[in-house]
Amino acid sequence: EDQVTQSPEALRLQEGESSSLNCSYTVSGLRGLFWYRQDPGKGPEFLFTLYSAGEEKEKERLKATLTKKESFLHITAPKPEDSATYLCAVRDSYGQNFVFGPGTRLSVLP
């Protein structure tokens, strides 16, 4: 059974203080690892898809990386508007649905 865990559960940063969020996964044949951002009261917003170990994707202050067992979402010089819950999900070769982790709640203080 596919499993996804995320750490930390919550993270508070000062504006400009870079950090990383972790997503650890167990999956039978990774078909994709996905990062989503979710603001309060809204649906998840797609950020990145990673397909194979060693792959990296960047978008503004965010950079996602992937190894065979985990993915990191690096946030460089975050701003208060980066405050949100960041969700990680995986899709395996057999199933077609997305298995989500519990998310990391990020707060960036001005």
Place this chain on the structure above:
Amino acid sequence: EAGVAQSPRYKIIEKRQSVAFWCNPISGHATLYWYQQILGQGPKLLIQFQNNGVVDDSQLPKDRFSAERLKGVDSTLKIQPAKLEDSAVYLCASSSQGSTEAFFGQGTRLTVV
């Protein structure tokens, strides 16, 4: 391009009542998902459609939940009768044929009292 549309945004019902949620996916997206997200948790798949056929409903509590996607476009998720533990946000998502990414609607927040 319009996103995934869901209605209503909020619903409050008493336990044992019934409720229905509606979803209109992104135009042309063959795959439609319904997820349940309990406060503080990640979304959990309830049912997945490919066009108007069910691909995966293994986690749908079939004694009280039902879903349909007539004509392979819009979808409706129903709960009857509702329980207190059904209080959650119900998210609809869609993806296009051959694509790995899914795009989500705003969700419907259900409160059962």
